[in-house]
Amino acid sequence: MSATILGAGLLGRLLGVTLARAGWQVELLEQAPDPARAGGAARVAAAMLAPLAESAVTEPNVVVMGLYALPRWQALCASLPQPVFFQRNGTLILWHRQDAREAHRFEALLRATAARLGNLPEPEPLHAEQLAQREPAVAGRFAQALYLPGEGQLDGRAALDALLAELHAHGAVVRWGVTTTLAEAATAARASGHWVFDCRGLGAQAEWPADGAAGSGPLRGVRGEVVRLYAPDVTLQRPTRLLHPRYPIYIAPKERHVFVIGATEIEADDRSPASVRSTLELLSAAYAVHPGFAEARILELNTECRPTLPDNLPAVRVRAPRVLQLNGLYRHGYLIAPAVCDAVLQYVQEGHTTLAQQLGLTFVTPEAVTA
Numbered sequence: 001m002s003a004t005i006l007g008a009g010l011l012g013r014l015l016g017v018t019l020a021r022a023g024w025q026v027e028l029l030e031q032a033p034d035p036a037r038a039g040g041a042a043r044v045a046a047a048m049l050a051p052l053a054e055s056a057v058t059e060p061n062v063v064v065m066g067l068y069a070l071p072r073w074q075a076l077c078a079s080l081p082q083p084v085f086f087q088r089n090g091t092l093i094l095w096h097r098q099d100a101r102e103a104h105r106f107e108a109l110l111r112a113t114a115a116r117l118g119n120l121p122e123p124e125p126l127h128a129e130q131l132a133q134r135e136p137a138v139a140g141r142f143a144q145a146l147y148l149p150g151e152g153q154l155d156g157r158a159a160l161d162a163l164l165a166e167l168h169a170h171g172a173v174v175r176w177g178v179t180t181t182l183a184e185a186a187t188a189a190r191a192s193g194h195w196v197f198d199c200r201g202l203g204a205q206a207e208w209p210a211d212g213a214a215g216s217g218p219l220r221g222v223r224g225e226v227v228r229l230y231a232p233d234v235t236l237q238r239p240t241r242l243l244h245p246r247y248p249i250y251i252a253p254k255e256r257h258v259f260v261i262g263a264t265e266i267e268a269d270d271r272s273p274a275s276v277r278s279t280l281e282l283l284s285a286a287y288a289v290h291p292g293f294a295e296a297r298i299l300e301l302n303t304e305c306r307p308t309l310p311d312n313l314p315a316v317r318v319r320a321p322r323v324l325q326l327n328g329l330y331r332h333g334y335l336i337a338p339a340v341c342d343a344v345l346q347y348v349q350e351g352h353t354t355l356a357q358q359l360g361l362t363f364v365t366p367e368a369v370t371a
Helices: 010-021 060-079 097-117 128-134 156-169 182-192 201-207 276-289 291-295 333-350 354-359 366-370
Strands: 002-006 025-030 091-094 124-127 144-148 152-154 173-176 195-198 220-230 240-242 249-253 258-262 297-308 315-320 323-327 362-364
Touching: 002 010, 002 182, 010 025, 010 156, 010 333, 060 097, 060 152, 060 333, 060 354, 097 144, 124 128, 128 144, 152 156, 156 173, 182 195, 182 201, 182 315, 182 323, 201 297, 201 323, 220 276, 240 276, 249 276, 258 276, 276 291, 315 333, 315 366, 323 333, 333 354, 354 362
Parallel strands: 002 025, 002 195, 025 173, 091 240, 195 323, 315 362
Antiparallel strands: 091 144, 124 144, 220 258, 220 297, 240 249, 249 258, 315 323
16 A cells, blocks of 8 residues: 655654554655744644643543553554653642632533543542642742642654654655645546545645535634743643633753643634734743743744634545545644544555544545535
8 A cells, every 4th residue: 555645744754654654665755844943833833642631621532542642652652762751640720719710610621521521530630738749849839739640741853753664664765855636646646546644733724624514614723932941940740731811832842851831722824923912921821820931031033823623623535536625623633533544444455433523533535525
């Protein structure tokens, strides 16, 4: 079996490795001129694997996909040819006293989802002394917290690099600086018998269907702004979220005292530099969690747009025989990408969508569109 994958971001690389490990010959075509500029939102994302935390702001099927993907990521990171920081040390939820009402609402949402799905761990309330034991770096600054066990994170950039190294190890061909349409790739594939997988994210905007079937509709960009800091005076043992009436701010500690901080979601396909307001809010929130961030150094201040469908959920569409589109991962790229790739692999190798149905992943075949 052979495949051409359009797009060498997270989804394209992960699908390429998934297929290559299954014995496929793989070629990736990427518009970016080199690996350092490929990856889009995946290159700036915090790469948190937090299905329970996300359950407060997303649909249950995303949570199901995230639960499926967590052990897949753990096994994958351990097997890649280059080291990838992976941590499964839970998530910490903090709030200030004036935001206690928001914390109660947040906890109620988590417990409702945990009860509905049945296989999610319960959030653990922590009082001040328990919090000091769990996360000494924030001792004395917060009276209460929630601990979400079992959740994780990884180093997204290291994962992108390691996936690329794995592709090369399998003999996959990656062509940089190539601009092509799905129609052009499909025409070439028909002549050669290849499969085509479109993983271009917002690069597929003009060719995403709006035929009224599930998973159709305009593909849009949702802007995010992310700060990367070097803070040698701060040590956090796990991703930490600070609840806020308008949005929860996350702080993801990586290796060597690097921290990825973000929260903003702006309905705009706009990659212009970050706003002063968003930057001040992110940095102020970090300082409120730990005063050591006051002396941190700003390594990067990034903006990117996540590919998002009208329902904010992912979808896979079979556009023609051996031609599939994968898109709409929104803010959940790292959380759910392995689940999407495994569902696609099952379809192309076994001809059915059982896993997609179990995960609640929208998977549209030509028959469904006709019906």
